[in-house]
Amino acid sequence: MSLGSTTESQPGRIEQQASDVCISGDWTLLHYAKLKQVVAHAGEVPANTSINLQALGVLDTAGAALLVELLGTERLLRISDWAPDLPEARKALLETVAEALSEPLNPPTPPKAPVTDFLARVGAGTEDFWQQFTALLGFIGLTLEAFAATVFRPSRWRLAALAMHIKQTGVDTIPIIALLTFLVGAVVAFLGATVLGEFGAGIYTVNLVGFSFLREFGVVLAAIMLAGRTASAFAAHIGSMKANDELDAIRVLGLNPIELLVLPRVLAMVITLPILAFVGMIGGLLGGLMVCLLVLDISIAQYFAILHRDIPVHHLWVGLSKAPVFAFVIAVIGCLEGFKVTGSARSVGEHTTSSVVQSIFVVILLDAVAALFFMEMGW
Known part of the structure; x- marks a missing residue:
């Protein structure tokens, strides 16, 4: 899934300005390898830093996952508060990816008591x-x-x-x-x-x-x-x-x-x-x-x-x-x-x-x- 124009594909960039960070360019699977290096070099942006997404180009789920890694899940779950001018489709994509990545892939299963597990197996066998x-x-x-x-x-x-x-x-x-x-x-x-x-x-x-x-x-x-x-x-x-x-x-x-x-x-x-x-x-x-x-x-x-x-x-x-x-x-x-x-x-x-x-x-x-x-x- 991608959002934005595809006439000119320019890899995404992270520009550090006075007190904010400007994110621009295309954040897509096509540039994933290069964007991964950029995000790893920049590290997670501090919570008190202002984020500017006005120059953001094409965006898909791969790029959104990298933005979650860069900006953090909590910040992107509240994207409607600090980026109200961003198109609704992009806000929905970023919120969905952030919500998905905030949940563990393998949720811990509560330990079962030996007696409960034994009774469950006996019940299943009886049925x-x-x-x-x-x-x-x-x-x-x-x-x-x-x-x-x-x-x-x-x-x-x-x-x-x-x-x-x-x-x-x-x-x-x-x-x-x-x-x-x-x-x-x-x-x-x-x-x-x-x-x-x-x-x-x-x-x-x-x-x-x-x-x-x-x-x-x-x-x-x-x-x-x-x-x-x-x-x-x-x-x-x-x-x-x-x-x-x-x-x-x-x-x-x-x-x-x-x-x-x-x-x-x-x-x-x-x-x-x-x-x-x-x-x-x-x-x-x-x-x-x-x-x-x-x-x-x-x-x-x-x-x-x-x-x-x-x-x-x-x-x-x-x-x-x-x-x-x-x-x-x-x-x-x-x-x-x-x-x-x-x-x-x-x-x-x-x-x-x-x-x-x-x-x-x-x-x-x-x-x-x-x-x-x-x-x-x-x-």
Whole structure:
């Protein structure tokens, strides 16, 4: 912003007269380097010195900032009192620049008390958790509504998509689940043989492996594996579709994204996780069998005889009963995080990571609640 004529550009000057200072010439960005040297050489003008601005030429914000440095902010904030003949536009420019420079660029922030800061973070975390929880409940409602609208209309079933997701979430995951649970079962059996052997109760390692994998480890390990492998895939796939405006195109075509994208994935997970949990249980028992054969000299027949005698079959049903619930929650969280993507690649990555973290947390939370419930029920 500049004020004044630009026909002849003459660098600004500071002339010291008897009892006043005369400021003349152009004070613009074009002459900023030279004017800076002039101001630095002159220093700040004393407060009792009279200032004459009648010969002032072109003026812009850069020159006004130098005049503030030369004359001081307090003097220029009162420019209407000692320079009434100066054009109003120039007085307004000088007052505005002086007011802006009188305020610190980084105002000091008052120190926060540790307790206040802690409570603020707790409150923000609680609010964020509540928003996530309500969003999840709302999305579960939309999913159930879409399921109720299509379950009695076979023409709207997406069997091809369902079969594809069953293959991706179930068939392709069986080797990973089997290997993982086999190794964990071997570790649990080895720890049980080491600890229980000190008390002469090494034979109860079979019971330890049987109870732990039929009730907990089989389904939990399978659910955590799907949370990391499948929920992230759901979030990334739907999130990339959201970023590419494909979801808007689906709505324009008159289709329901929940029915088209979410339902096949949720149903596929509900079908495959009980199967994977059963595979995990078998893998864990076989891992425990290997350790019992090598460390405790328990034969295969004796191993399965102990399982048959000491572990009722209802423990198997307790473990499998949790699988559909885990599957539903994992699939819904993965799809919901995909719908939350805002449109950038960074957002896709953030919500993919969030889907994994939330799924694993919810699985462990639900498993703890279920364990307490079954314990109180005596099941």
